[in-house]
Amino acid sequence: MASQALIKDFEALIGKENVFSSEADLQSYSYDSAVLTSVVPALVVRPTSTEQLGQCVKKLYDNGIPMTVRGAGTNLSGGTIPDQSDTVVVLTNGLNRILEINPNDLYAVVEPGVVTADFAAAVAKKNLFYPPDPGSQAVSTIGGNIAENAGGLRGLKYGVTKDYVMGIEFFDATGAIVKSGSRTVKCVTGYNLAGMMIQSEGTLGVISQAVLKLVPSPRASKALMAVFDDMQKAAEAVAGIIAAHVLPCTLEFLDNNTIVRVDDFTRAGLPREAAAILLIEVDGHPAQVADDAAAVEKVLKENGATAVHVPKDADEKFKLWEARRMALPVLARCRPTTVLEDATVPRSQIPAMMKAVNAIAAKYKVEVGTFGHAGDGNLHPTFLCDKRDAEEFKRVEAAIDEMFDVAIKLQGTLSGEHGIGTAKARWMEKETSRGTILFSQRLRRALDPKGLLNATKLVGI
Numbered sequence: 001m002a003s004q005a006l007i008k009d010f011e012a013l014i015g016k017e018n019v020f021s022s023e024a025d026l027q028s029y030s031y032d033s034a035v036l037t038s039v040v041p042a043l044v045v046r047p048t049s050t051e052q053l054g055q056c057v058k059k060l061y062d063n064g065i066p067m068t069v070r071g072a073g074t075n076l077s078g079g080t081i082p083d084q085s086d087t088v089v090v091l092t093n094g095l096n097r098i099l100e101i102n103p104n105d106l107y108a109v110v111e112p113g114v115v116t117a118d119f120a121a122a123v124a125k126k127n128l129f130y131p132p133d134p135g136s137q138a139v140s141t142i143g144g145n146i147a148e149n150a151g152g153l154r155g156l157k158y159g160v161t162k163d164y165v166m167g168i169e170f171f172d173a174t175g176a177i178v179k180s181g182s183r184t185v186k187c188v189t190g191y192n193l194a195g196m197m198i199q200s201e202g203t204l205g206v207i208s209q210a211v212l213k214l215v216p217s218p219r220a221s222k223a224l225m226a227v228f229d230d231m232q233k234a235a236e237a238v239a240g241i242i243a244a245h246v247l248p249c250t251l252e253f254l255d256n257n258t259i260v261r262v263d264d265f266t267r268a269g270l271p272r273e274a275a276a277i278l279l280i281e282v283d284g285h286p287a288q289v290a291d292d293a294a295a296v297e298k299v300l301k302e303n304g305a306t307a308v309h310v311p312k313d314a315d316e317k318f319k320l321w322e323a324r325r326m327a328l329p330v331l332a333r334c335r336p337t338t339v340l341e342d343a344t345v346p347r348s349q350i351p352a353m354m355k356a357v358n359a360i361a362a363k364y365k366v367e368v369g370t371f372g373h374a375g376d377g378n379l380h381p382t383f384l385c386d387k388r389d390a391e392e393f394k395r396v397e398a399a400i401d402e403m404f405d406v407a408i409k410l411q412g413t414l415s416g417e418h419g420i421g422t423a424k425a426r427w428m429e430k431e432t433s434r435g436t437i438l439f440s441q442r443l444r445r446a447l448d449p450k451g452l453l454n455a456t457k458l459v460g461i
Ligand SMILES: Cc1cc2nc3c(=O)[nH]c(=O)nc-3n(C[C@H](O)[C@H](O)[C@H](O)COP(=O)(O)OP(=O)(O)OC[C@H]3O[C@@H](n4cnc5c(N)ncnc54)[C@H](O)[C@@H]3O)c2cc1C
Pocket: 032, 033, 068, 069, 070, 071, 072, 073, 074, 075, 076, 079, 080, 092, 112, 133, 134, 135, 136, 139, 140, 141, 142, 143, 144, 145, 146, 147, 148, 149, 150, 151, 152, 153, 200, 201, 202, 203, 205, 206, 207, 208, 328, 417, 418, 454
């Protein structure tokens, strides 16, 4: 709990209604979406303007108080769990204005607390498109998306958050404003500090504004669902689609366990006996969409799809994608604890990775449902367990350890989109090098000499 003097200081700065110090409030900001131990912060402050945000950061720095920035707290790696009990959480959801949408120059300027789906909807009203679409978009914020370099279902064709960041303004640890990038397509003025902030997980500064690239909306789209009686064939079909030089905007995978669980809940009529399904969408000019859909269907059949369904209308298409969107929530209902993993491999290694995930699950006798962005090699093996059962959770952790080893051996990565935080920090050196850890720590110490910004996250400070 913060001192009364500090609470009064913040109340004077940002208003009583934006300073939270009750036990119940503090508990609410002690955890995020990762399966990790919670830490109750000393105070939560919610600035509502850029000036206030800078003043809050400066006050915390001047007083040597640790800080954790928080958007919606949907990250899956512990990035917003306070480092220690005297940490102050700086909430950005009061900075939620879309400052500009420029349809001529195809960019928008936003504050960090804008909710991703609200932004995409505002842009769509002007017939423009902001493609990054994390599954959490109904609540996640643009600041959180940038700080995690969030991906989503459209990564294969459209890329991820980093591909849409043209410029960032942020406060450094001391509260000084830093600006990088611009509203222009090209900008090489100074270091690419905006690039440095992407994926920085609240450790290098506090993002206060972003210029985001927009693209024209696709004019048409077509969805397909392919059914496989063998998971390997589905995985090989993914590689086949890419090898045929077609880039679907979405290319998703669901394994049998996920299909059955989702169908039980949604009654969407999914093929329950299938070993795996692929959900695919192609978009663009209508003529291109027709060509691409035909090419995809051919590859799917050549690779052993037992059936390829094309939704007959918008309602059926919605149901298909709803089934995919329900994968995580439905799996999460099955057992008390859901550990959603993010191991990612080069696309051609998906068959090997899928084989390994299932073998590992069998070896450690743990339940896993796998779905994910197959087109990006980004699988989400989801471990269903009960953390209170220490013996079972130990097996889950051992299985995850082994899974990361396989991902790294296959030239993949620990995390395609969920970040490192504290959840995966201990594996970082394995994927990178000792030099990478030391270099990153030197960078942090130079930019944050008091070690106040999310100190325990990523490589630590
Ligand atoms: C159901 C579900 C589905 C998900 N689906 C996806 C998915 O498809 N793809 C994907 O990539 N992720 C997904 N995620 C993970 C998560 O939603 C993303 O990481 C998202 O970008 C986090 O946004 P947030 O606003 O909740 O950020 P938070 O969780 O609040 O913060 C995330 C990190 O960013 C830092 N941060 C936040 N705001 C700022 C700021 N203004 N300046 C500096 N640092 C800041 C925080 O300190 C923290 O380290 C999912 C999560 C859930 C729960």
